[in-house]
Amino acid sequence: MKNRPNLFTDYRKESSIFPNNTQKFWFAVLILVSCTFPFFLSSYWKLLVTTSLLTAIACWGLNIVSGLAGQINLAHGVFVGIGTYVSAIIGGVATSSVIGYELDMIIWLPLSGLAAAFVGILISPVSARLKGLNLGLVTLALVFIGSHFFSNLKFITGGAGLGRKAASLKFLGQDLEAGLQIGNVLLEKNDIIYYFSLFLCIVMGLGVKNLTRSKIGRAFSAIRDRDIAAEALGINLFKFKMYAFALASFYAGIAGSLLFTIAGGVEPGTFNLLYSIIFIAIVIIGGAGTVLGPLYGAFFFTTLPGIIQAVLHATGLSDTGFFLNAGEIERIVFGFFIIFFLIFEPRGLWGIWFRLRNYFKAWPFSY
Amino acid sequence: MNSLRKRGIIIFSILSLVIVACGGAAEEEVVEETVEEAVVESLDSPAVTTATAVKTGTGVTAEPCPAEIGGVPTGADQSKGCIYLGLLNDYTGPYAPAGPGLELAQRAFWLWANSPEEAGGRGGIGNYSVAIREGFDTGYNPQKHLEGYTAIKDEVAALAMSLGTPQTLFILDEMDKDNMVGVPMSWWSGWSYKENDKGLIIEFGSQYCADGMNAVDWSLENLGDIKTVGIMGFAGDYGSDWAAGVAKAAEANGLTVAWTYTPPSTEFDVAQAVGLMVTQPVDAYFPAISAGLMAQVAGGAAQQGLTPFAILAGPSFNDAFVQEGFPLKGLFESGAIYAMGLGVAPYEADTPGHAVMRATMGQIVESANAFLVAGWSSQYHLLGVLEAANKGGDLSRAGIRRAAANVTVSSDGMMEPRELGQDRADTAAYIGIPDGSIGSGQRVLAFNYQGSSAKSYDWTSGSCS
Amino acid sequence: MITFLQATFEGLSLGAVYSLVAIGFVLIYKATDVLSFAQPALVVVGAGLISALAVDRGVPFWIAFIVGILLTGIIGLVMERTFLRPMVGEPVFSVAILTIGIDILLRTVLNNWIGLNPRYLGDPFQSFGNFGSVNVGGVTLKYLEIAALFTGVIIIILLSVFFKRSKYGVAMMATSYDQEAALAQGINVGRIFGLVWLISGVLAGFAGFFITGGFNTLTQASFLSALRVLPAVAIGGLDSIPGAVIGSLIIGLTQGYVAYYQLMLEGVIGFSLGSGFSLIAPYLIMFFILIFKPDGLFGTKEVERV
The missing domain is CATH 3.40.50.2300 (Response regulator)
Structure with a gap:
């Protein structure tokens, strides 16, 4: 009896993170394999994977507020920006034009998340008053107001068109900018960021999984499905919407603090409307409301340019005088993916994976 | 029925892609031909043999x-x-x-x-x-x-x-x-x-900072009486640098700067740019914006009867302004507007x-x-x-x-x-006047021009913005 | 005083252009429950079509104008038939995101065509008077924008007549009120949806002309002007046509007054609001109006049943 994978003798077991040993095993394998990536991936793909991991964290945040709690948020990119700039102030280098205190990562990493969460809490009363598209439109206003602040607070952001350097890596007093020597292995700066991202991604991912199976997560689902019914059941809408925004912004802030240390710097124009929309698209393409969906979506979206470039090279399409260039084709494909996923597979990549898995589980029977 | 419709969408999308691709390809062909005609292979050169190992x-x-x-x-x-x-x-x-x-x-x-x-x-x-x-x-x-x-x-x-x-x-x-x-x-x-x-x-x-200074000096030398000036530009390496140069030269020459409008490029509001010119008239203004916006600003001001002198930073000018049929051709060729180059003199x-x-x-x-x-x-x-x-x-x-x-x-x-590597910026500037009869849309007025402000400025003090 | 009148006229004419886009937004939302983020893209596509016909192909301007606007309408119709029809009944937000996908497609192709130089539309307005403007008692009135104001008014009158008098107009109102009930009454809801998108496409085409006409020129950034309509729609209420017009005028006037008086205002309050404030002010207004009136000034409050 005990060895049957889908037989649960109590509720606690059914809702556990890894309901059976197979999943535990594969999860462990996945982590171990991920740890070896820096040793065989080219630096270009390493960069893409690191970006994917951090993007996934930000998308989990959006997924909490939009996918789980059903509150439309078009301003997620602004929260990422807040995280970025808080980390840049605390951990960045001061120049003649911008401020920076060069503190340790152990300080700026959590603080950037908390600062974003604080702004999220400030915004949340709006969501208690508005819902649906109107909330979406107000958050849209936030995007523009946020960019206005970003581009005018020159002592923080360096101003539009020039930008500033992101936070420098210093962990527990150890300066990691030049890399880290462990025995015979030299870890470069990007390797270190990769491991930080991997670690954060695992922790934050487990955090989302835990959230879905906790009281708060269930309250979120109730609010998403019917907020009035949820209120009738005794769920304090104001409180839980505040939680949702705070958590989402925390995730965004954490992701933002590291996302631009890879690129070396950040320009305020980055956090425009398209930037926020990309997060929404990733969540939708990945599968809104699921735990793994945003992760798939982030990897899919971030590596898409690399894949398209490779495909174009392999097929030689870019040289045949096709009137769109590679970058435009990439954008067209991106647009079509949003459309087709919404029409044909609203559950996103996660839905495809789910069906594939079930198909092979039951193979050779169709049901 | 629903699946039928979905199939319809797929077919439509593929068809439209094909149509778009074909249409585009046909359009492109013309350009490609000209490129291929122009190929000049020059591979008949003798091998150069030098003994030094590099x-x-x-x-x-x-x-x-x-x-x-x-x-x-x-x-x-x-x-x-x-x-x-x-x-x-x-x-x-x-x-x-x-x-x-x-x-x-x-x-x-x-x-x-x-x-x-x-x-x-x-x-x-x-x-x-x-x-x-x-x-x-x-x-x-x-x-x-x-x-x-x-x-x-x-x-x-x-x-x-x-x-x-x-x-x-x-x-x-x-x-x-x-x-x-x-x-x-x-x-x-x-x-x-x-x-x-x-x-x-x-x-x-x-670079833009010196261009800005030279624009002010040149206009004072050649355009006559200028007392108040306005500065407009996109925030960042381009507009702010230019604005800094203009402001420095204006200060050196004792001019009044009536307004400085330097929003990020995405937040540039033509209505406000024109509004500033209407509410605070200037004798000359120095824009460093994009070509599309430049036409709107110059035209909008002209409609209000305002045609102050304007010296445009390189990217603000476009040869489309003086092509036949463009509604502002007359304005741009009127002698009120001058343009600088993209670092160098035009074609x-x-x-x-x-x-x-x-x-x-x-x-x-x-x-x-x-x-x-x-x-x-x-x-x-x-x-x-x-x-x-x-x-x-x-x-x-x-x-x-x-x-x-x-x-x-x-x-x-x-x-x-x-x-190279001397910690000093280049200052020799080019200034032209829009002219539709020339391919690049402007006629050279001054070449390797250096005004007094740019000459006397302490270039060792670092970047302007 | 002259300055004030001038600022008012600037604001009103901006508002008139915005209202053409805004009415398209509202029509679509009212009838099909879709907030179309693709509307700004349709606006620039319309301008692109006119320019391609009138300037590149040498078609006389007025023919190009009419054909371009009709073609824009047909693009709207095709969009609805292909991408949006299967989404009927899906959550409003999903459909809104889908229109962002359409927006990306349209603009990528259009930007490829626009290329480097600003494109002009070949209209004759700018050759009238002083670069297309006339001076009335010290206030400069611009032909293009007067035309936009008149077009806006005429379209609003035509639309209200259409909704009250014509068979399709009444059917459209019925559909926007309750799709299922309309279906039960024998109204071909699918055809109505198509018609709505056609009309909004035509409106977008008009707006496209007025935004990029004359020396305003069509560039890759023209799309930003069309996007400024969003706060107008939100202020007026997503499902109210008069609301869309009034919202647009509020946005236009805000932009106009801030443009003319920001320096003075900053002198009074003693600190800088930042360059580019005139484009942020509409969003600030929208933010506060929505907090106090969640459905906008004229939007109907949704009755919720559990």
Whole structure:
């Protein structure tokens, strides 16, 4: 009896993170394999994977507020920006034009998340008053107001068109900018960021999984499905919407603090409307409301340019005088993916994976 | 029924894609033909044999360059080795319209530089020809810029272009580590200073800050009585730098600055720009914005009966303004509006460098666009650096970087000869007047002009913005 | 006083252009429950079509104008038939995101065509008077914008007549009120949806002309002007046509007054609001109006049943 994978003798077991040993095993394998990536991936793909991991964290945040709690948020990119700039102030280098205190990562990493969460809490009363598209439109206003602040607070952001350097890596007093020597292995700066991202991604991912199976997560689902019914059941809408925004912004802030240390710097124009929309698209393409969906979506979206470039090279399409260039084709494909996923597979990549898995589980029977 | 409809969508999408593809391809064919006609292969040069061994490094190969990259022949000597350059270009971002033109001109430059001296070229760099690898699309996005740099850095000896000032600043640490020098595609005054570019960026042409000063000085000398001025520009390396230069020259000349309007490019409001001119009239204004907005601002002010003098920073002007049928042709040719160049004088200017450019470019593309000039002239100093490195016997990246730190480069008169790495910005500016009868849309009024403000300014004090 | 009148006229004419886009937004939302983020893209596509016909192909301007606007309408119709029809009944937000996908497609192709130089539309307005403007008692009135104001008024009158008098108009109102009930009454809801998108496409075409006409020129950034309509729609209420017009006028006037008086205002309050404030002010107004009136000034409050 005990060895049957889908037989649960109590509720606690059914809702556990890894309901059976197979999943535990594969999860462990996945982590171990991920740890070896820096040793065989080219630096270009390493960069893409690191970006994917951090993007996934930000998308989990959006997924909490939009996918789980059903509150439309078009301003997620602004929260990422807040995280970025808080980390840049605390951990960045001061120049003649911008401020920076060069503190340790152990300080700026959590603080950037908390600062974003604080702004999220400030915004949340709006969501208690508005819902649906109107909330979406107000958050849209936030995007523009946020960019206005970003581009005018020159002592923080360096101003539009020039930008500033992101936070420098210093962990527990150890300066990691030049890399880290462990025995015979030299870890470069990007390797270190990769491991930080991997670690954060695992922790934050487990955090989302835990959230879905906790009281708060269930309250979120109730609010998403019917907020009035949820209120009738005794769920304090104001409180839980505040939680949702705070958590989402925390995730965004954490992701933002590291996302631009890879690129070396950040320009305020980055956090425009398209930037926020990309997060929404990733969540939708990945599968809104699921735990793994945003992760798939982030990897899919971030590596898409690399894949398209490779495909174009392999097929030689870019040289045949096709009137769109590679970058435009990439954008067209991106647009079509949003459309087709919404029409044909609203559950996103996660839905495809789910069906594939079930198909092979039951193979050779169709049901 | 629903699935039927979905099938309908798929069929429709495929059909539309096919139609779009066919339509586009047909349109493109015309352009391609002209390119192919223009191919001038110049591979009949004798092999150059020099005995000195030149040290080489990443991005320099003993194998010859490919005959063609990116649709433009490289003109490489098949008996020589190859120095590869990288290209971080924008094909999809805000500078997507300019990117391909810049690239075309840069490739054309090396086509000329690779061709043998008997044919009027430079005969490559010693035992090597030079080729720009296929461009990487950065979309003007810092993240992608770094991705692009990472993707190409192990295959190139230097960067033929790194488009975008903030992006280039962000990858400077990486470039420093790799000893990678590069050419910018902006005329930010900061590129002249080691504190900003670590001696890695090979700047070219007069930069916006000096342009701004020269614009003020020139207008005072030539346009008569100017007491109050207005400054407008996009925030950032371009508009702010220009605005700083204009403000410094205005102060030096005792002019009143009525307003300074420098929002980010996405937040530029034409209504406000015109409103400022109406509420606070000025004798002259100095815009550093985009061409599309420039027409709206100049036209909007003219409608209100305001035609103050205007000296436009290079990117604010476009030859479309003076083409037949454009509603503001009369205004732009009225003598109230003047334009500066993109670091260098426009296509038709009378220098040996320009003549060579016209001879080469004229065979490839029929256009006198300012971006073509910018692309071409951007490579001149890099050529000088590579030649110096070759002479010094070290074509490794470190050698190229050393050469870039102290060498005087010239550009066949296109720009003033420049001593690189001297912590001082170039100040010789060009000023023209819009004229529809000329291909580039402007007639040269002043060339290598240096006003009193730019001359007396303490250029050792660092970048303007 | 002259300055004030001038600022008012500037604001009103901006508002008139915005209202053409805004009415398209509202029509679509009212009838099909879709907030179309693709509307700004349709606006610039319309301008692009006119320019391609009138300037590149040499078609006389007025023919190009009419054909371009009709073609824009047909693009709207095709969009609905292909991408949006299967989404009927899906959550409003999903459909809104889908229109962002359409927006990306349209603009990528259009930007490829626009290229480097600003494109002009070949209209004759700018050759009248002083660069297309006339001075009335010290206030400059612009022909293009007067035309926009008149077009806006005429379209609003035509639309209200259409909704009250014509068979399809009444059917459209019924559909927007309750799709299922309309279906039960024998109204071909699918055809109505198509018609709505056609009309909004035509409106977008008009707006496209007025935004990029004359020396305003069509560039890759023209799309930003069309996007400024969003706060107008939100202020007026997503489902109210008069609301859309009034919202647009509020936005236009805000932009106009801030443009003319920001320096003075900053002098009074003693600190800078930042360059580019005139484009942020509409969003600030929208933010506060929505907090106090969640459905906008004229939007109907949704009655919720559990």
